[in-house]
Amino acid sequence: MKVCVVGSGYVGLVAGTCFAESGNDVICVDVDKDKIDGLKRGVIPIYEPGLKEMVLRNCEEGRLNFTTDLDLAVKESLVCFIAVGTPPGADGSADLQYVLSVARSIGRAMESFKIIVDKSTVPVGTADKVRAAVNDELGKRGTHIEFDVVSNPEFLKEGAAIDDFMKPDRVVIGTDNVRTAEIMKELYSAFMRKSNRLLVMDIRSAEMTKYAANAMLATRITFMNQIANLCEVMGADVMAVREGIGSDSRIGYDFLFPGVGYGGSCFPKDVKALVKTADECSYDFVLLKAVETANERQKAILSDKILRRLGSAGDKPLAGKRFAIWGLSFKPRTDDMRDAPSLTIINRLLEMGASVHAHDPEAMNEAKKHFGDRISYSVNKYDLMRGADALVIITEWNEYRNPDFDRIKELLINPIIFDGRNLYHPARMKEAGFEYLPIGRNGNV
Numbered sequence: 001m002k003v004c005v006v007g008s009g010y011v012g013l014v015a016g017t018c019f020a021e022s023g024n025d026v027i028c029v030d031v032d033k034d035k036i037d038g039l040k041r042g043v044i045p046i047y048e049p050g051l052k053e054m055v056l057r058n059c060e061e062g063r064l065n066f067t068t069d070l071d072l073a074v075k076e077s078l079v080c081f082i083a084v085g086t087p088p089g090a091d092g093s094a095d096l097q098y099v100l101s102v103a104r105s106i107g108r109a110m111e112s113f114k115i116i117v118d119k120s121t122v123p124v125g126t127a128d129k130v131r132a133a134v135n136d137e138l139g140k141r142g143t144h145i146e147f148d149v150v151s152n153p154e155f156l157k158e159g160a161a162i163d164d165f166m167k168p169d170r171v172v173i174g175t176d177n178v179r180t181a182e183i184m185k186e187l188y189s190a191f192m193r194k195s196n197r198l199l200v201m202d203i204r205s206a207e208m209t210k211y212a213a214n215a216m217l218a219t220r221i222t223f224m225n226q227i228a229n230l231c232e233v234m235g236a237d238v239m240a241v242r243e244g245i246g247s248d249s250r251i252g253y254d255f256l257f258p259g260v261g262y263g264g265s266c267f268p269k270d271v272k273a274l275v276k277t278a279d280e281c282s283y284d285f286v287l288l289k290a291v292e293t294a295n296e297r298q299k300a301i302l303s304d305k306i307l308r309r310l311g312s313a314g315d316k317p318l319a320g321k322r323f324a325i326w327g328l329s330f331k332p333r334t335d336d337m338r339d340a341p342s343l344t345i346i347n348r349l350l351e352m353g354a355s356v357h358a359h360d361p362e363a364m365n366e367a368k369k370h371f372g373d374r375i376s377y378s379v380n381k382y383d384l385m386r387g388a389d390a391l392v393i394i395t396e397w398n399e400y401r402n403p404d405f406d407r408i409k410e411l412l413i414n415p416i417i418f419d420g421r422n423l424y425h426p427a428r429m430k431e432a433g434f435e436y437l438p439i440g441r442n443g444n445v
């Protein structure tokens with residue numbers, strides 16, 4: 001099938017590459033000329049395990065192409081995916097300017113029947129707006145060409161994006177047209193090996209499904225964070241509690257790890273957008289508003305602990321203190337720092353007068369865009385600890401799970417570890433001579 005994907009970011013590039021991998025002819029489009037020029041030379045703009053090899057292979061075999069020429073890509077394709085960003089607007093609602101601008105461009109370029117697919121995360125009712133934008137452009141051209149608009153939200157996780165796309169738990173297709181549903185089923189048939197869950201539903205339900213999924217996951221994380229905070233006060237161990245509740249098959253273990261608050265390019269903005277959508281139709285989504293508030297507080301948990309343990313009086317209570325940070329990306333196996341908790345935590349440490357030295361396996365270049373030289377960076381995960389007052393763990397990269405504790409103890413001024421991800425066992429850390437401060441476990445300050 002001939003497919004174009006407009007927007008070659010995390011979602012568009014992965015989707016386009018995977019569609020090519022399954023034998024389709026794919027053109028990925030972007031307005032960012034540098035990105036497209038780089039992709040043509042085999043330079044992958046993001047870190048995503050397995051992506052580079054797959055892009056190179058499909059380019060070499062001629063199934064995957066990159067262009068800034070949207071007109072050409074649309075003319076050549078039957079199915080046109082819109083996979084551009086939908087960042088939060090000033091009022092928290094999803095900003096649809098990029099989606100609708102692509103819809104208008106498609107309306108200006110198309111010369112035959114097209115299936116236009118909303119892959120971006122967009123609020124209920126967006127398919128109607130996309131349809132209106134395309135019709136508007138066709139009207140200006142004084143022409144009538146048939147097209148269909150489909151909602152096909154994406155559920156991939158950064159860090160496991162290729163696997164998620166190639167073996168999805170489910171694919172959601174929102175359409176009211178039987179013929180279009182069949183074409184979409186054919187396009188996705190190659191990915192239906194793990195589960196045969198291709199769910200065809202009405203467009204509005206498909207649009208809502210994506211927000212409901214992310215809001216549910218953000219709520220689950222937040223619930224566990226609040227249980228962890230209470231465990232800490234009550235002297236209980238949240239990791240034991242997680243085992244205790246996760247073993248209930250109605251609850252399960254996933255997404256119940258306490259930490260420093262959810263971040264990333266999706267949960268914060270999608271929760272905000274759903275609250276806004278609810279507000280717009282006079283529904284007070286009290287639960288999600290509480291989730292947002294609780295998550296903001298959670299991002300301060302680690303810096304509050306540091307302040308309590310190492311702070312002094314005055315308006316710069318951490319002046320003269322030096323911290324080694326492990327982990328900057330919002331989660332492991334990605335270089336994405338959009339809305340990462342590390343941004344809030346590090347900014348707060350800097351405001352309190354501390355100096356910060358950071359390591360991340362993939363996100364240090366991204367971090368430089370946010371912090372510049374306000375912090376320093378180390379490609380070696382131990383070097384930055386020399387002379388530091390404590391180690392602070394923000395992201396649970398695998399390379400932090402079994403470090404050389406003797407070396408850490410030797411390098412730090414004080415053997416103190418603030419662990420925002422509960423990577424180690426408190427009793428073993430005590431035995432090893434560390435003052436260990438995890439989230440929601442016994443012995444915290």
Ligand code: NAD
Pocket residue numbers: 006007008009010011012029030031032035083084085086098101102119120121122154155156157158265266
């Ligand atoms: P991104 O910022 O990584 O990529 C968006 C790309 O679109 C950029 O390369 C940008 O240059 C390009 N673009 C913008 N306007 C354009 C235009 N008019 N024509 C062509 N290209 C244009 O964003 P992303 O993370 O891939 O997210 C895209 C959408 O998918 C969002 O709605 C997001 O919520 C959703 N989503 C993201 C994830 C994720 O994990 N990142 C997962 C599921 C869904």
